[in-house]
Amino acid sequence: MKVFDRASLSEQVELALKDEIMGGRMLPGQRINVSDFQAAWKVSSTPFRDALRSLEIQGFVTVEARKGVYVASLDQQTVSEIFDLRIALECMAIERATPVVPEEEAQRVLAVYLDAQAASENGNTEQIAQGDRLVHELAYTHCRNSRLQKALSSHNELIRWAQAMIVRKQSDAYLLALPEHIAIMRAVCARDPQAAALAMRAHLENSRERLRAHIDSTGIPSDNAQ
Template sequence: MNFKSEISTESFNRLSLSEQVESALRREITEGRIAPGGRVEVANYQKIWQVSSTPFRDALRALEGQGLVTIEPRKGAFVAQMNVETLQEIFDVRIALECMAVELATAHIPKTRAQSLVETYSKVLKGEATEFDLEKEDRVVHELAREYCGNGRIKKLLMSQMDLFSWAQHTIVAELPHSFSLALPEHLEVARSYLAGDPKLAIEAMRIHLENSRDRLVSLREGQMAKI
């Protein structure tokens, strides 16, 4: 029996390329190289990445569906605005997921790692750490929660939202350059809760940290809107 299909291998090749473009363009956005509201310079990207119009157009449509891009007829493609509503939605999801993760993870995080983190954060706050990558260490308390929560579905949900979390974080850093320093005392409290092995303390510390991060950027956004 001869087996036939209406779908050709060309469709798979085109899909693969559009997914690669989508992934690359998502990184440009979420890592802050194109600011919220900024134009996506399609022609420049096509030239640099040596990509034709079709896969690029497919990638933009996918990103539009994810809420990262808006496409305006006869004007072009733009990174979505990081407005107050968007921030609230992103942080609502993050608070819910990460609080669940820390509740499950706290009892399983190795005390040696928690102790090391507490000591490191304490030294930085006292000005005793000479070499410290603030951005890298900023992620550790969150990574520990994800790593040790023991729930594969929560891990997958967190990973599926990481691009949006990253987008919000890079927006915070761009507009509040000292945001990592502002968050450091909050991270220390989360690390201390890990060391104590107390899930309730961990939930409260993580919630306070994420709510403060959200409120700092929301206040900035509302202040900018008031000036318009």
């Protein structure tokens, strides 16, 4: 049973509900039984309503008058909107980071991907998942723009939610992304900002299409997992 500190109750409820959604325990389009959560967590309506309002603004839930509260649909339009923003932000970030990222760090990230590729060719795919976020973290860390970093941070959880749907429904998603990550890092190591941005765009466009391919018309993953 969850126990909350009353001082920031709505924030804690928000984080707990977000964890339910991002953890896949509530699927896109699923109705959220508010009264059940309130009873289980011993939370009154006001902080719960505040938490839902914040999650609605962030894009995790939808509130429909006289119908109820639902996990946001991860449908074709939602995926496109999430990735439109991701492409704009991350392409800018990698373009800004490419000229200034330390050479040693850039070479280290590239080496991680190349090692993962070699291991995968021998049937070992564990390394791929471990390094999957490295190029994105590098772009975030070295873009030298605090406002861009804040925008990336605020959008990152929606990105992770969408990406989790790819990985959960497509076991080889990390493997498919690996050569795309290598292409980005080769451009970074060559100190070519435009090539890095183009490679990042290609990677994110492909990621979007991989996710969209696993979303049916209702927004529920197409394999009908429960």
